[in-house]
Amino acid sequence: MGLLSIIRKIKKKEKEMRILMVGLDNSGKTTIVLRINGEDTSVISPTLGFNIKTIIYNKYMLNIWDVGGQRTIRSYWRNYFEQTDGLVWVVDSSDVRRLDDCKMELDNLLKEERLSGASLLILANKQDIQGALTPAEIAKVLNLDAMDKTRHWNIVGCSAYTGEGLLEGFDWLVQDIASRIYVLD
Amino acid sequence: MEEDPSNPKAISDKTLDPVTQKKQAAMLERLSNLHQSRIQQSNSRKSDSNSSFPFESTKSYLDRFSEAKQSIQNELDRCRLVSDPESKAFLKSDLEKVSISIAELEKLVAANSYFLPSYELRSSLKTVSELKETQENLTSELLPKKKFAFKNKAAKKDQSNVVEETGIRASDSGLAERKSFQSRDSPGFRNQEGAVLVKHFGNSEEGGDFTLSDLKSCEIRVMGSLRALFIHRLCNCRVFVGPVLGSVLIEEVEGCLFMLASHQIRIHHARETDFYLRVRSRPIIEDSKAVRVAPYLLYYEGIEKDLRDSSLDEETGNWANVDDFRWLRAMQSPNWSILPETERIHTVKISNMEA
């Protein structure tokens, strides 16, 4: 076991992970966070700033930052880049018209140096809606195959309504971060 | 602030030559700053147990916030004015400390965000963002990268050029892809003028998403429940819609009347349009002008059941609680108002029949 891994281990003793959730407005970020935290999702307003949730997930403590995606507040996203271990990009798979917007914002985000080490989970949300694009279709539109080869990424279809796919997505994310940061586990 | 007896300038030795004197003064100032920041740190450590604990009082939050903001600003100003080489040696760590203080300020906002009035929250966010920007600009201004960094940068730039090139080509194919999906249209009414457009969904199981786009001078009636509704580019239309279980997303509408019941309503780029709403959460507007709101007044046969099934049978009064994302102040936004009762239309009855 290398010295570096010991240092990392000590530094991250609490097994904390910082997760940043972003995506266009209306994609379902807040609904997803509340759903995986087992909270009531019946009344959710568009997010004016951001929410932080601390969730114990397996043996890890996830600090989830859910930042509003309305156009006015997208410029604040950059405030949350520092020390991000995992990036969750949420897509409304039924909003075909704005997929261009969605692609552009994601591309911008991935250029960000401070996020270059973060694992990327793309959630193709709202799969319960008839006519929603499949994860494979979303991957094509977002051109994910052309992504920087060093990036760890995955795309998972999900529905914050039915809960389908959410655990699969977060399992992958947490495992991927853990294998990078907690070298000893 | 009171005179500090340990003020370094007061005790600098006047018999030394000017250069040494200056150096000494600078050093003493640094020491005093260090001392101050230690005191501050220990103070904040003392209150650490509740530092991330919300105050639940806007006043005490604001006091704490503005105090922290002031001290960060002072520190940034000080850094900007540093000129002697000795203090400059400390610039890097000083600026890093500022960055930590800003992160702490951000945590303070985060911990209190759930009870803060929206305008306080937004202006806090704005302040944090500005402080960060100032700090970043100062850092790149005052601490130019070492020479060897340029090499790195150049190499990286080449790399990113390559990536970008493939990125462009690939995004073209993505565009084509998207176009092909778009032609696989989701249900909706599109590209019509002067028509009456009627759609009846059987039950909430059936209703998926629905789109209204590029309509001019039309009357639209959608009965039954929907999962999601997208509205884009409508001009001079009257739109009556049954309950939407998810959200209504509206973009670019002018001179219209909408009657909508939904869990979320998001309005962008609306001009001179009246919205009769029933909504579970707070409706929001962005980049809009002359928007007026009133309560939902729609009737068709079976609407009570549809409303119940979508949990929209209860009037929450939220139709009047509009948040304007473009408006940062405590005052009422000039972009929306409540439609005076005398100008409201009466309950609208719609049916399958054409006009």
Ligand SMILES: Nc1nc2c(ncn2[C@@H]2O[C@H](COP(=O)(O)OP(=O)(O)OP(=O)(O)O)[C@@H](O)[C@H]2O)c(=O)[nH]1
């Ligand atoms: N049908 C369906 N609707 C969903 C799903 N997830 C979220 N929604 C709805 O989509 C709307 C937007 O959800 P939010 O969670 O507020 O979206 P957000 O991404 O947090 O939006 P911002 O805070 O503005 O960035 C709400 O009306 C949700 O009920 C889903 O999986 N299926």
Ligand SMILES: [Mg+2]
């Ligand atoms: Mg949200």
